[in-house]
Amino acid sequence: MRRLRFPFAIALVAVIVVGVIYWLRTRPHEVPTPFVTQGRLQVYALDVGQGDSELIISPEGKSVLIDAGPPQAGDEVVSALKKRDVKSLDLVVATHPHSDHIGGMRAVIENVEVKNFLDSGQVYASNEYERLLRVIKEKKIKFIEAKKGMKFDLGSGVSLETLNPQGDGQWITKVRAGGSVENANSVVMRLTYGNFSMLFTGDAETETEQLMIRSGEPLRAQVLKVGHHGSRYATSAKFLEAVAPEVAVISSGADNRYGHPAQVTLDRLQKAGVKIYRTDLNGEIAIVSDGNKFEVHAARQPVHVALRSGSAGVLACLLPAVALLSMVGGRGRLRSRGRRL
Numbered sequence: 536m537r538r539l540r541f542p543f544a545i546a547l548v549a550v551i552v553v554g555v556i557y558w559l560r561t562r563p564h565e566v567p568t569p570f571v572t573q574g575r576l577q578v579y580a581l582d583v584g585q586g587d588s589e590l591i592i593s594p595e596g597k598s599v600l601i602d603a604g605p606p607q608a609g610d611e612v613v614s615a616l617k618k619r620d621v622k623s624l625d626l627v628v629a630t631h632p633h634s635d636h637i638g639g640m641r642a643v644i645e646n647v648e649v650k651n652f653l654d655s656g657q658v659y660a661s662n663e664y665e666r667l668l669r670v671i672k673e674k675k676i677k678f679i680e681a682k683k684g685m686k687f688d689l690g691s692g693v694s695l696e697t698l699n700p701q702g703d704g705q706w707i708t709k710v711r712a713g714g715s716v717e718n719a720n721s722v723v724m725r726l727t728y729g730n731f732s733m734l735f736t737g738d739a740e741t742e743t744e745q746l747m748i749r750s751g752e753p754l755r756a757q758v759l760k761v762g763h764h765g766s767r768y769a770t771s772a773k774f775l776e777a778v779a780p781e782v783a784v785i786s787s788g789a790d791n792r793y794g795h796p797a798q799v800t801l802d803r804l805q806k807a808g809v810k811i812y813r814t815d816l817n818g819e820i821a822i823v824s825d826g827n828k829f830e831v832h833a834a835r836q837p838v839h840v841a842l843r844s845g846s847a848g849v850l851a852c853l854l855p856a857v858a859l860l861s862m863v864g865g866r867g868r869l870r871s872r873g874r875r876l
């Protein structure tokens with residue numbers, strides 16, 4: 536028996552060592568490539584799971600947070616702000632009052648100074664939203680109801696313009712069966728800096744897209760924060776034609792119960808030749824621009840890319856496993872031989 540244990544142990548160690556090497560070589564890269572932020576416009580799609588949160592930092596340091604993810608992402612959003620030394624936010628935007636967008640907001644307001652709060656202005660009964668409104672009042676944060684045409688100057692020629700809601704009580708009241716009026720009346724904003732522009736659509740639905748196209752608003756943007764986590768009911772072909780994005784950013788949680796993003800939306804984006812980044816696959820996504828060109832830096836590469844490049848590693852891992860199995864099989868044979876003796 537002693538003779539048998541030794542090769543078995545060697546094979547086991549070999550499997551573990553090769554497995555660890557394989558994992559080290561193919562695991563998603565957690566370290567983002569360093570990039571220049573100084574004097575540039577930075578936009579971060581934060582990794583908040585199933586929800587939405589984007590941070591904008593202008594070249595002169597003005598900062599805007601659009602949504603703050605679900606309640607459990609509050610700490611993540613706060614640490615993302617601290618990591619970039621954001622001690623006060625010039626503007627916080629709640630695109631609409633759903634929990635996956637405002638859930639993390641109280642944690643933000645309690646940890647960071649907030650100067651202005653832009654809300655869709657919809658009436659919505661939820662304890663979470665009412666508590667948030669109370670905290671905003673207590674902290675004496677300026678409360679602004681969003682309306683088409685409102686512009687926020689972030690300095691150095693960076694501007695954030697409101698494209699939706701239309702204002703003056705013109706709400707979208709009719710949505711598809713199963714659709715959400717709150718989503719359809721999301722605050723939509725367009726960020727511009729020189730030749731660069733990015734569109735933030737909250738959970739806007741096709742109805743919102745149609746309304747914005749009809750009213751002739753400036754929709755063109757190199758980067759599109761895809762509406763409603765990539766749901767099938769947003770990002771219509773017509774809207775994509777109007778925006779003509781080069782890059783799409785989808786914020787969704789891994790294996791979420793809604794099936795976001797929908798394959799049909801991914802197909803529409805692919806057909807339009809748009810490069811897709813997803814927080815569920817790429818983690819945090821950074822977009823930096825000098826007002827002329829822009830770069831996208833993802834915290835990690837999608838796992839399927841890593842696996843493809845490491846297919847040799849799978850083989851290397853399988854070979855010792857096969858050896859181990861044959862060794863175990865051999866052990867049985869040897870033992871029976873031993874009995875015979």
Ligand SMILES: [Zn+2]
Nearest residue numbers: 586633635738
């Ligand atoms: Zn949402």
